[in-house]
Amino acid sequence: MRDFKYFMPVELYFGKNSVEKNSGIFKKFGKKALIVTGHSSAKKNGSQNDVVSALEKNNIKYCIFDKTEENPSLETVTEAARFAVEECVDFVIGIGGGSPMDSAKAIAFLAANPDENPEFLFEPGEAKHLPVVEIPTTAGTGSEVTQYSILTVKSRKIKMGVSKRTFANAAFLDPKYFMDIPVGVTRNTAVDAFTHLIEAYLCNENSVLSDILCEKGLKEFKKCKEALIEGQFNMDIRERLLIISTIAGMAISQSQTSLPHAMGYYLTYFKNLAHGPANAQFTKAFMDFVPEKDRVKDVLDFAGFESTGEIDEFFRKIVTRVQCSDEDINYYTDEMMKIKGKLSTVNRLISREDMYNMFKEGVM
Numbered sequence: 001m002r003d004f005k006y007f008m009p010v011e012l013y014f015g016k017n018s019v020e021k022n023s024g025i026f027k028k029f030g031k032k033a034l035i036v037t038g039h040s041s042a043k044k045n046g047s048q049n050d051v052v053s054a055l056e057k058n059n060i061k062y063c064i065f066d067k068t069e070e071n072p073s074l075e076t077v078t079e080a081a082r083f084a085v086e087e088c089v090d091f092v093i094g095i096g097g098g099s100p101m102d103s104a105k106a107i108a109f110l111a112a113n114p115d116e117n118p119e120f121l122f123e124p125g126e127a128k129h130l131p132v133v134e135i136p137t138t139a140g141t142g143s144e145v146t147q148y149s150i151l152t153v154k155s156r157k158i159k160m161g162v163s164k165r166t167f168a169n170a171a172f173l174d175p176k177y178f179m180d181i182p183v184g185v186t187r188n189t190a191v192d193a194f195t196h197l198i199e200a201y202l203c204n205e206n207s208v209l210s211d212i213l214c215e216k217g218l219k220e221f222k223k224c225k226e227a228l229i230e231g232q233f234n235m236d237i238r239e240r241l242l243i244i245s246t247i248a249g250m251a252i253s254q255s256q257t258s259l260p261h262a263m264g265y266y267l268t269y270f271k272n273l274a275h276g277p278a279n280a281q282f283t284k285a286f287m288d289f290v291p292e293k294d295r296v297k298d299v300l301d302f303a304g305f306e307s308t309g310e311i312d313e314f315f316r317k318i319v320t321r322v323q324c325s326d327e328d329i330n331y332y333t334d335e336m337m338k339i340k341g342k343l344s345t346v347n348r349l350i351s352r353e354d355m356y357n358m359f360k361e362g363v364m
């Protein structure tokens with residue numbers, strides 16, 4: 001067996017009213033918090049209110065940054081970090097989907113290093129940061145249990161993973177925040193979690209522990225497929241999708257994501273396609289490309305599909321796809337071939353022609 005390291009240090013609380021029931025936890029992180037949210041969902045689903053009540057109960061001051069956009073930009077987290085420094089906050093609370101949760105981690109680094117150019121986030125090496133608490137309200141990214149933060153970097157015309165990595169100190173998962181997520185967001189985010197499980201299992205940085213997480217996550221996903229097709233989600237399915245998302249996040253935190261995630265960033269950046277559907281477009285081509293056919297068969301068996309083609313049909317039923325020109329595909333192919341860290345997650349040499357063909361198949 002290969003050597004591996006397991007590290008997932010997030011203190012995790014799952015259950016209805018978990019913020020209220022465990023509100024004393026916030027005291028560990030300081031006397032003033034920056035709450036980071038998207039534009040409106042945290043106000044509507046009750047999560048922001050629960051956090052504010054928990055902070056007030058513990059005499060912790062707070063300020064709110066509610067301008068996080070989808071696929072957050074380096075400019076937005078820089079603005080939020082400036083606000084955090086002005087307000088002298090001690091810690092950051094991300095509430096929402098992956099966008100506010102990823103932003104919270106980036107803000108935690110920028111606020112603790114106010115004299116650095118924001119681009120320092122993309123330089124390798126460690127750095128100090130403020131503590132982070134994450135409260136997911138979409139079931140997809142698993143950002144509450146990953147060390148990753150993905151930002152849109154306009155100067156480089158792409159979404160990029162921040163090189164400065166940190167896990168949250170604590171995370172609260174409350175199924176009640178998920179009840180009214182629109183069908184489209186539910187499907188897009190569930191597909192993101194599903195692709196995390198597939199990529200973590202087929203990526204060559206997997207370990208026996210990430211495999212165990214993927215197997216469980218894929219078997220649970222099998223039980224949600226019908227609901228995703230029908231667009232009907234009861235409490236049981238909502239809870240299952242939430243747990244799948246967290247399990248999938250734990251899996252990618254130990255391995256990483258593979259080609260579909262990196263390839264999908266081009267569709268999100270240039271075609272404005274949501275993150276989950278962007279990954280989905282390349283999943284079949286990726287599964288057909290990886291050499292470990294026995295492991296591809298495991299994925300199909302665990303998730304209850306006959307073939308990679310059937311997975312593709314499933315995606316076509318539930319999420320949007322975009323098309324691209326040959327010029328687009330050539331540009332994406334050339335850019336992807338530079339990302340050696342992703343190319344090396346597959347146990348097979350990838351030629352430019354292979355990559356072009358995967359893009360071509362994905363956007364057909």
Ligand code: NAP
Binds near residue numbers: 071276
């Ligand atoms: P998102 O961009 O955070 O949110 C998508 C939409 O869902 C927003 O309009 C948001 O509204 C709304 N929303 C959130 N919670 C809701 C709720 N409970 N009810 C109704 N609407 C709700 O989407 P996401 O898919 O969760 O996150 C995507 C981002 O995460 C991408 O940038 C992706 O690259 C990143 N990601 C990170 C990791 C990681 O490991 N860190 C992994 C995968 C993906 P508001 O704006 O009003 O909140």
Ligand code: FE
Binds near residue numbers: 141192193196275
């Ligand atoms: Fe993802």
